[in-house]
Amino acid sequence: MELALSLEKLTNEKLLNLHSVAERNHDVQLTDFIEGEFVAEQVDAIKKISEYVAQLRRVGKGHGSGTLIRCFSMREWEAIA
Numbered sequence: 358m359e360l361a362l363s364l365e366k367l368t369n370e371k372l373l374n375l376h377s378v379a380e381r382n383h384d385v386q387l388t389d390f391i392e393g394e395f396v397a398e399q400v401d402a403i404k405k406i407s408e409y410v411a412q413l414r415r416v417g418k419g420h421g422s423g424t425l426i427r428c429f430s431m432r433e434w435e436a437i438a
Contacts, residue, residue, distance in 0.1 A: 358413055361406055362403065362406045362407060365402050365403045365406055368399060369396075369403060372395050373396075375387075375391060376388055376396070379391065
């Protein structure tokens, strides 16, 4: 989970870098596309994964972490269905 969080943060950083390049070059369409399609989704993903990582740290290693991961999986499937 911590690796997933790191990857989401890295992706967000790269998107923000691309956004700043588009702004410097006055590319309004690209900045709007990045803001509309990616930035909000990345922020939401980082928030959700951060919450999961915090909960996993509180639960600790062992039986509780496996149960918590299964619980997360069930929530994700319920959200999709």
